[in-house]
Amino acid sequence: MLSIKNLHALAGEKQVLHGLDLEVGAGEVHAIMGPNGSGKSTLAQVLAGREGYTVTGGSVTYKGKDLLSLSPEERAREGVFLAFQYPVEIPGVNNVYLLKAGLNAIRKHRGESEMDAFEFLTLVREKMKLMQMDESFLNRGVNEGFSGGEKKRNEILQMAVLEPSLALLDETDSGLDIDALRVVANGVNSLRSPDRAIVLVTHYQRLLDYIEPDHVHVLSGGKIIKSGDKSLALELEKRGYDWVKQEAAA
């Protein structure tokens, strides 16, 4: 589904990715771990198409298409979803209004009919139950006055409604208490399916207790330096990152 080859990229002026390779197949869950500043968030932003991040080499193929040639909104309509590390507040814009506009833009792109308000509300209510969010979310502004945990839940709610093919979760676990983490993980798990791929970018093994990954990768110095199964995450938790770096350098 996603094939990243020898990706080099700048964040602003700074070279952050130095030849990253990653293959993600449909139905798989990948966890990308790594120390601060290793390029995890840059990878997520580059894949979503954010301005200010410049690809200087390599390629990204998504469902056989050159992902990097698509605009951010085209990527979203093709089924790429980024759950933000720091979801932004948009005062005065209704939370579900934005979601409905997004969903209908995606449906239109797929040649499906737009959802009317009634159908949409039914869908959102169902997903909100899954995320244990109360009705008041329907009337609030986008992330306006949300707590850190509410913002993260809202990201997963959006993901549940938009049903992407490729979900990128950028440190979705950061700032969550254990109950909120369970709810978020539950939401993500409910979206696991044979035709969907999920990439979790995370600092800590903790999230992986709840969302079991098929593959774990260590990102350091702008490239993947080690890959393994879920046991690699447990080992990182125990031993830190230095031994992997040393092993890679050797």
Add this chain to the structure above:
Amino acid sequence: MASNPQTDPTLEALVAQKYRHGFVTDIESDTVPPGLDEDVIRLISRKKGEPQFMLDWRLRAYRHWLTMKEPHWAHLRIQPIDYQSISYYSAPKPKTDAPKSLEEVDPKLLETYDKLGIPLHERARLAGVAVDAVFDSVSVATTFKERLNKAGVIFCSFSEAVQKHPELIEKYLGSVVPHTDNYFAALNSAVFTDGSFVFVPKGVRCPMELSTYFRINAAKTGQFERTLIVAEENSHVSYLEGCTAPMRDENQLHAAVVELVALEGAQIKYSTVQNWYPGDENGVGGIYNFVTKRGECRGANSKISWTQVETGSAITWKYPSCILTGDNSVGEFYSVAVANNYQQADTGTKMIHIGKNTRSTIVSKGISAGHGQNAYRGLVKVLPSAINARNFTQCDSLLMGDKCGAHTFPYMEVRTPTASVEHEATTSKIGDDQLFYCLSRGISEEDAVNMIVNGFCKAVFKELPMEFAVEAQNLLAVSLEGSVG
């Protein structure tokens, strides 16, 4: 016409155009040659068949105007205006070069109407199609008139009111904005040719929103428009001015005066959507909109509420104000002002607290894009008599791009220790973060910008009458088209 490098080329072109319409092509028309003196004012008054008190009042205003200087304290760059090159009277008659049908109208204008969702039967009228080619609107207006008559509400052109209700005009005209008030108000008082008059009798709740849209002879009210609204005890009226569609108008200077009088327990809601030609993307041309709007809450427990959405005009100079004379009276001002390309806006309000327990609310949202310059200027004045007066002011600016500007000039003058005055101000840039967030959910950039801007203006839009609010949102979208990215 010989060109003079000192004068603004657009002004010159507009003046030249006036000559073409006024003199050369249309010899038999009732147009006065450009220029202003007492004879011109006498002529205007005579042509309109006005009673003596009107002429006297105009002359007093003119003589006072001669002693005044054009104001230049606003944060505006204004090209010099030659008051002697303006023709001050032109009889409202259908233009001979008006398009005969929509097929003859500039397709670009029609495209804009389409984007604004203007009903088909309205488009023809707005585009200036000759009146006999416009269907529907006359019958609509007649139905409205009947309903208003039944309720006892007077809603007519100012000229008609001078003829039919001179006692009301004499009593209330200039009672809120005196003929000496300011340069442009004095000029307006001397030369205005028409406008609207509304009178809502005691205890009557006006059965519908009154709109200039449906006033029968709304076709050409000219550049010096006069509006007077009087709401008697415990009456209630909501008035809509302007419309979202771009209006064709060849006059560059617009100096209107609006006066509102609310007697005891009365409520007046005045909503404006102003979308006059702002000039092109290089700042050439466009309307100068120098308006004096003021309401007086004359009686106790009365309320005046101004809501404005200002997207048009090259220069806007406008401060809808409330004089809160009656005890417990309430003044409100909700404003969205857009300055895109080279537009300049200096707008805000004045709240003058005189009566006890008077309350005022000011919510101002300024949006600047392109090279636009947007200034909020507001005065909250609390006199010693205004015991327990309260004011809340919120003043937010949104910047799009890095060549525009937002300025805030809040003045406060509080002369009683029992008053409470609050002021909040924010300035924000339309965030790349917000934009990217929307894009990453599949929403197009254009829709995303609209969504963010409309969210910013929500507190004001919710004050507009329902159908106006929807139009205002569309209007904002069209006004800011292409200003990001």
